[in-house]
Amino acid sequence: xxxxxxxxxxxxxxxxxxxxxxxxxxxxxxxxxxxxxxxxxxxxxxxxxxxxxxxxxxxxxxxxxxxxxxxxxxxxxxxxxxxxxxxxxxxxxxxxxxxxxxxxxxxxxxxxxxxxxxxxxxxxxxxxxxxxxxxxxxxxxxxxxxxxxxxxxxxxxxxxxxxxxxxxxxxxxxxxxxxxxxxxxxxxxxxxxxxxxxxxxxxxxxxxxxxxxxxxxxxxxxxxxxxxxxxxxxxxxxxxxxxxxxxxxxxxxxxxxxxxxxxxxxxxxxxxxxxxxxxxxxxxxxxxxxxxxxxxxxxxxxxxxxxxxxxxxxxxxxxxxxxxxxxxxxxxxxxxxxxxxxxxxxxxxxxxxxxxxxxxxxxxxxxxxxxxxxxxxxxxxxxxxxxxxxxxxxxxxxxxxxxxxxxxxxxxxxxxxxxxxxxxxxxxxxxxxxxxxxxxxxxxxxxxxxxxxxxxxxxxxxxxxxxxxxxxxxxxxxxxxxxxxxxxxxxxxxxxxxxxxxxx
Amino acid sequence: xxxxxxxxxxxxxxxxxxxxxxxxxxxxxxxxxxxxxxxxxxxxxxxxxxxxxxxxxxxxxxxxxxxxxxxxxxxxxxxxxxxxxxxxxxxxxxxxxxxxxxxxxxxxxxxxxxxxxxxxxxxxxxxxxxxxxxxxxxxxxxxxxxxxxxxxxxx
Numbered sequence: 001x002x003x004x005x006x007x008x009x010x011x012x013x014x015x016x017x018x019x020x021x022x023x024x025x026x027x028x029x030x031x032x033x034x035x036x037x038x039x040x041x042x043x044x045x046x047x048x049x050x051x052x053x054x055x056x057x058x059x060x061x062x063x064x065x066x067x068x069x070x071x072x073x074x075x076x077x078x079x080x081x082x083x084x085x086x087x088x089x090x091x092x093x094x095x096x097x098x099x100x101x102x103x104x105x106x107x108x109x110x111x112x113x114x115x116x117x118x119x120x121x122x123x124x125x126x127x128x129x130x131x132x133x134x135x136x137x138x139x140x141x142x143x144x145x146x147x148x149x150x151x152x153x154x155x156x157x158x159x160x161x162x163x164x165x166x167x168x169x170x171x172x173x174x175x176x177x178x179x180x181x182x183x184x185x186x187x188x189x190x191x192x193x194x195x196x197x198x199x200x201x202x203x204x205x206x207x208x209x210x211x212x213x214x215x216x217x218x219x220x221x222x223x224x225x226x227x228x229x230x231x232x233x234x235x236x237x238x239x240x241x242x243x244x245x246x247x248x249x250x251x252x253x254x255x256x257x258x259x260x261x262x263x264x265x266x267x268x269x270x271x272x273x274x275x276x277x278x279x280x281x282x283x284x285x286x287x288x289x290x291x292x293x294x295x296x297x298x299x300x301x302x303x304x305x306x307x308x309x310x311x312x313x314x315x316x317x318x319x320x321x322x323x324x325x326x327x328x329x330x331x332x333x334x335x336x337x338x339x340x341x342x343x344x345x346x347x348x349x350x351x352x353x354x355x356x357x358x359x360x361x362x363x364x365x366x367x368x369x370x371x372x373x374x375x376x377x378x379x380x381x382x383x384x385x386x387x388x389x390x391x392x393x394x395x396x397x398x399x400x401x402x403x404x405x406x407x408x409x410x411x412x413x414x415x416x417x418x419x420x421x422x423x424x425x426x427x428x429x430x431x432x433x434x435x436x437x438x439x440x441x442x443x444x445x446x447x448x449x450x451x452x453x454x455x456x457x458x459x460x461x462x463x464x465x466x467x468x469x470x471x472x473x474x475x476x477x478x479x480x481x482x483x484x485x486x487x488x489x490x491x492x493x494x495x496x497x498x499x500x501x502x503x504x
Numbered sequence: 505x506x507x508x509x510x511x512x513x514x515x516x517x518x519x520x521x522x523x524x525x526x527x528x529x530x531x532x533x534x535x536x537x538x539x540x541x542x543x544x545x546x547x548x549x550x551x552x553x554x555x556x557x558x559x560x561x562x563x564x565x566x567x568x569x570x571x572x573x574x575x576x577x578x579x580x581x582x583x584x585x586x587x588x589x590x591x592x593x594x595x596x597x598x599x600x601x602x603x604x605x606x607x608x609x610x611x612x613x614x615x616x617x618x619x620x621x622x623x624x625x626x627x628x629x630x631x632x633x634x635x636x637x638x639x640x641x642x643x644x645x646x647x648x649x650x651x652x653x654x655x656x657x658x659x
Contacts, residue, residue, distance in 0.1 A: 048648065168567045175560045176529060179536055179553065188548040192540040216595070220588045223622075396618035397637060399595055400611045403602070404645045411651045413603060420599040424592060431582055432525045450552040457551055 003355050010359030013059060014367075020060050024368055027067025028375050034068070035075020035088070036383060037401065042072030042088065046334040050341075058342040059357060063364050065338055066318070069331050070368045073311045074118040074376060081110045081303070082228070082386045083398060085215035089275040089444050090310040092437050093282035095214065097295060097302030104298050105229045107387050108238045108380075112245020113300045115376040117256060117307035120249060122369040124260035124308070125267075125315030130362045132264075133319050133351065143269055145455035146467060150476040151269065152449040155276035158283050158483055160438040167484070173429060174438035180204055181446015187454050199414035206444045208406035208418035213436050215402055216419060217426030219395045228394065229387045237384040242377060249304050255285050259308035267313025268320045275444060277316070279437075281309035283483070315365070321346050322358055518579045522571045530564035533557045594618060606656030607645070612638035 014020060034045035046068050053061035076091040081098035094114060101110035143151075156178065160170030183193040184203030194200040222228070229235045249256065259281035266277040285305035286295040295302045314331075321332045325339075325346035339346055344354075351358055386394070406415030429436050460466030467473050537557040540549060571579075598614035605613065616634035624630055639658075646653050 166567070166570075168563045168570070172529060172560055172563045172567070175556050175563075176533065178556050179533055179560070182553060183536075186540075186544075186549050188544055188546045190543040190546075190549055192543045192549070192553075193536050220591055223591050224587050392619055392622040392624055393633065395591070395622075396615040399598075400615060400637070400641060403599060403611075404607065404641055407607070407653060408645060408649050411649075416599045416602060420596055423595065427588065427592070428525070432522060433580075434525075446552075453552050454548055457547070462547075 003359075006355035007359045009356035010363055013356055013360040014363055020063050020364070021367070023056065023060055023064040024067045024364070024371060025375070027064045028071035028368060028371055029379075031068040031071020031073070032075040032078075032375065032379055035072035036078040037405070042069060042076070043331045043334055045072060046331055050334055050337060053338055054341055058344060059360060061338050061342060062335075062357075062361050063368075065335055066361060066365060067368050067371075069314055069335075070122055070311075070365065070372055071375070072331070073122070073314050074115060074307075074372060077114040077118065077303075077307055077310075078111065078380075078383050079215075081114060082107060082383065083215060083394075084218040085211065085398070085402075089210065089441070090278050090313060091306070092275070092440065093278040093306035094303055094310065096282065096306070096437070097297070097299050099218075100296070100298035101300065101303070102387065103229060105231050105233075105235065105387075106241075106298065107229065107384055108241035109245040109248070109300065110298075110303055111380045111384060112242035112247075113249050113303045114245075114307045115242070115373070115380065116246040116249030117259070117304040118311040119369045119373050119376070120256050121260050121263060121308035121311030122314065122365055122372070124257065125264050125312030126318075126362045126365040126369075128260070128264045128312070129315045129319050130359070133323055133358070142472065144470070145452040145459065146470050146473045147476060148269070148452040149449055149456055150473045150480070151266075151276060152445045152452065154476050154480045154483070155279060155445065156438060156442050157480055158276075158279055160435055166433060169433055170435040170438055171484075173435040174442045177439035177442020177444075178446040178449060179442075180209070180439075181206070181443045182450050184447075187451060199412070199417070203447060204443060205406070205410050205415055205418045207409050208415040209422040209443050210440045211402045211406060212419040212422030213426030213429070213440050216399055216423030217430055217436065219399060220423065220427045221430065222391055223395065225391050227387065227391060228389075235387050237381045237388075239377065239381055242380050242384075245300070246373075246377070248300055249308075252301060252304050255301055255304050256308045258284065259305045260312040263309035263312025264316040264319070267309070267316025269316075275441060277309040277313040278306040279441070281305045318361070322361070323351055325350070516576055516579060518582060519571060519574070519576070521582075522579065523568060526564045526568050526571065530561050533560045533564075590621065591618075594621070603654050606654045606659060608638055608642040608658050609656040611641065 030045050030049060031042060035042060046065055049064070049068065053064055056064060072088075073090075076086065076088045077094045077098065079085040080091040080095040081102050084095050084099040086092045086095050098110045098114065101107065156174035157171060160167070160172075160174040179193075181204070184201055185191050191201055227235065262281045262284070263277045266280060269276075282295075282302055282305045285301055286292050289295065289299075289301060291299075317332045318335075321335055323346070325336070336346065344350065389397075402419050403416045406419045407413070409415050410418075426436050426439075428434075429439060456466070467477070534557060537550075537553055540553045543549065594614065594617060598610060602610045612634045614634075615637055616630050619630045619634065642653070642655065642658055646655065646658065
């Protein structure tokens, strides 16, 4: 499985001179900054700096872009923890416990935990990539549209069952999100739900909708608060606490390894992987915990589960890119463009003929993880000062940044208007106990779910029996049903055993 | 705390709001389904929308009954809307006025008004922060983005 000669050649490629490493530090910093600013995206950072990589050789370009990817992977968790704004869809589950931790004055610990889990996630993810690039790419090839539809449905129901008190409301949120995600032109070439607006022909801009639902709606709720952390004594920035959070992630090897395995395999699935991996890891960790009720209220294990899956999904998506030449998302699509700029085509031939480069990319990420620890520890105390900013200054500043970021994503006023509309919708959802994360994942994946279903319909000729011929689809659907009902069932059984009446 | 069904209990304001949200969600989903059907009854156009809308409708109906049967004590009292409403309106005015005011001037006004409304009375802070914040963010984004932004002062 591992070609020792190619691995040695990869090491030579990396360490024969210090030049390739010179661009890693700025790369990580760019990723951290873009990940940490609400509205800016890792893919945007990579696209902006892509032309710079034209003046580098292929190896340097890859190191630079993967460094942005690595830095951004952790950077996205910073606004998720401090402001409840997931920098990317792969940081959604980080906000579930990270933000309650921050509000309780444990922001240093939460950021340290996220940094530790991210770094270990990158290490484990790329180790798995080093060992399993072949099987991972084979797995991805087996994922057809039927499996894709089932995975999307699974992800949305998973998240619907995770948050809030009502399962029905959680699932309604996810499904309403899916419907919103299908607004605009369909595969059949007709426009639906646009209400005559040309802005909606391409659909609802998903990331601005996410920013509105998560961030702006939360800021509306905080309008009467003086500070993000009400307790003055808890508002301090402590490197010692950040470090203890970092060490805490080391003490949770089971959660880290499980999250990393989920991240690398689920993250390898193009399009949906990284959005689902963090949720799946979070859900499994919650279900297996002795006190699942503490999740969502500021349990550091929730942050670890999400962050390690999120950072390993980077390795998963790199596996798909390197082995098959398929980009899994925006960031890997930019990476594919870098391949093209250097006249390189990803795929089985690339893996076979340039395995030294593949191994060099893997080893470089080990080094990047180590550098991320240093840079993250230096960067976090700076950002943690957000908790000291009075809310009357923080709220308009973050709302304005969200509007700028949304304009940056769409290039016209549809982005800011989407943020505005979805901030009100998000506030209503929160107020009436509907799941905002489920709705957001629905919006993000709605059109992809529809496309996959259409392809499945075309392949099967409309025969439902087709699903029975797809064991992976059957397995995912079975997991979906177990995921929806097992929690309630276990709860009822526990209550019955304790002699209490089961709740509705 | 009573968990009895309360078929005869008065419909509280909170419960009424819960029920209205369910009706609105179900109605909007059905309206979207009809809009999609009007656009094209082709199965390619409806393959996802029909089943999803049906499930939303059924779940809303189930939740409607569950909410009606809930004890009054089980329905949470929610925070008043009054403090949030002015912020929402201010934010909406800010966003909708951006094409005319520009991102620079619009942002400075939004931040300044927000600070003043929320108790900041030191004019130097209101003016200083709103202008400097707006200038920094506008310059950063206008430099980073590959397309022009509506600007009034920096344009």
